[in-house]
Amino acid sequence: MTKTNADRGAARTLAEVLGEEPPAAVGALPDEVLTRLAGHVEDASRRQAAAMEAGVKSALKGVPLPLRGVVRKALLG
Amino acid sequence: MTATAPRPELVAIGRTLGVEVDELRGLDGLSDDDLSVLHGQIANRLSTDKRRRFARVAALAQSIPGPIAGRLAEKFLPPAGGALAAELLEPAKARDLVGRVSVAYLGDLAIALDPVRAQDVVRAIPAARVGEVAQELFSRKEYAAMARFVGAVEVDALFATLGVAAPHDLLAVVPLLTWNDNLDRVIAELPEDQIQQIAAELDADELAQLALALDPHRFGPIVAAVPVGTVADIASALLERGEFAAMAGFAGVITPEMLCAAVDQATDGHLAGVVAAVVSGEMWVELDHLVEGLDDSGRGRLRTVLADLPSDAFSRLRAGGPLGAEATELVIAAAALR
Numbered sequence: 001m002t003k004t005n006a007d008r009g010a011a012r013t014l015a016e017v018l019g020e021e022p023p024a025a026v027g028a029l030p031d032e033v034l035t036r037l038a039g040h041v042e043d044a045s046r047r048q049a050a051a052m053e054a055g056v057k058s059a060l061k062g063v064p065l066p067l068r069g070v071v072r073k074a075l076l077g
Numbered sequence: 078m079t080a081t082a083p084r085p086e087l088v089a090i091g092r093t094l095g096v097e098v099d100e101l102r103g104l105d106g107l108s109d110d111d112l113s114v115l116h117g118q119i120a121n122r123l124s125t126d127k128r129r130r131f132a133r134v135a136a137l138a139q140s141i142p143g144p145i146a147g148r149l150a151e152k153f154l155p156p157a158g159g160a161l162a163a164e165l166l167e168p169a170k171a172r173d174l175v176g177r178v179s180v181a182y183l184g185d186l187a188i189a190l191d192p193v194r195a196q197d198v199v200r201a202i203p204a205a206r207v208g209e210v211a212q213e214l215f216s217r218k219e220y221a222a223m224a225r226f227v228g229a230v231e232v233d234a235l236f237a238t239l240g241v242a243a244p245h246d247l248l249a250v251v252p253l254l255t256w257n258d259n260l261d262r263v264i265a266e267l268p269e270d271q272i273q274q275i276a277a278e279l280d281a282d283e284l285a286q287l288a289l290a291l292d293p294h295r296f297g298p299i300v301a302a303v304p305v306g307t308v309a310d311i312a313s314a315l316l317e318r319g320e321f322a323a324m325a326g327f328a329g330v331i332t333p334e335m336l337c338a339a340v341d342q343a344t345d346g347h348l349a350g351v352v353a354a355v356v357s358g359e360m361w362v363e364l365d366h367l368v369e370g371l372d373d374s375g376r377g378r379l380r381t382v383l384a385d386l387p388s389d390a391f392s393r394l395r396a397g398g399p400l401g402a403e404a405t406e407l408v409i410a411a412a413a414l415r
Contacts, residue, residue, distance in 0.1 A: 022115055033103030
């Protein structure tokens with residue numbers, strides 16, 4: 001029996017990372033390629049989150065003290 | 078030997094992920110379409126992360142008074158983040174805020190904005206303010222951002238946007254625009270003083286570039302404001318570039334006097350190129366305009382070019398049509414010479 005893309009672990013992981021099914025031709029690529037691609041997406045997401053957090057913290061230093069709490073809460077939760 | 082340049086779709090994915098193209102090995106066998114879809118999915122996943130974060134900023138902007146929100150945004154929110162927050166604002170709040178931040182900051186936001194996701198917000202901005210942002214983007218020569226932004230605005234804002242464009246701004250931005258009915262209307266209704274300015278400030282080569290970017294009937298009012306000698310130079314520029322089909326279209330919107338001046342400057346090789354484009358594109362209406370606009374000397378040269386056409390092209394010409402009376406007569410005369 002032929003396995004669908006969704007049945008393959010690497011293809012499923014990539015679909016989860018993307019939040020949607022990639023094109024069929026992408027899902028049919030070797031597992032090693034799909035795993036590496038999913039890793040790149042997760043790394044990019046982590047780097048982006050870290051950069052945004054650092055940027056917000058840096059910007060907060062310029063917010064007047066009385067407002068800093070409410071702005072920090074709004075931006076960083 | 079020259080190394081093969083990486084495919085643009087792979088470069089785009091690499092840029093979005095922050096990795097070198099080499100690290101995407103294994104994807105190079107995919108079609109351009111599949112790579113484009115994959116790129117869109119990756120970009121969407123990463124921007125979803127960002128939008129989640131900036132939803133908090135949008136919520137903050139909704140809950141505090143406009144004057145304070147505007148001051149805080151401009152002072153502490155980098156444009157990229159501001160653009161993400163702006164996409165999530167209620168249009169009414171956006172309309173209020175754009176009046177409270179500087180045009181320079183709005184220009185930064187417009188560059189960072191996703192015009193599709195932010196369309197409702199962009200359309201809530203008063204046309205006059207959109208015109209000010211357009212002027213800011215033109216002054217920075219941010220034409221690609223300008224073209225994206227123009228695609229998101231309504232027709233009144235489009236008038237305000239292109240109304241502030243200097244001739245060289247129009248020349249730079251028009252080829253980047255995605256054409257639609259609104260844009261067609263705005264170009265068709267360019268004010269007379271702007272047309273005169275375009276005709277006065279752009280040289281023949283630049284006007285030829287504009288002719289290539291615009292539909293011939295939209296270029297007509299502009300070319301009508303240009304001196305005959307310059308029109309002949311526009312035609313020469315089109316012919317030198319091998320833009321024979323464009324030249325055939327251009328011939329349909331210029332006066333007979335302009336057409337004769339243009340043909341006088343053209344070589345027989347150029348005329349042969351135009352005729353070949355007319356036949357392969359079945360541009361019979363354009364051929365009628367061409368023949369009807371030419372004087373006896375021009376028609377004589379055209380007859381010789383038609384007589385020298387390869388057999389298959391001449392057969393297509395005779396089978397094509399319907400041609401007007403004068404073009405038909407010229408084709409018959411050319412057939413007699415073959």
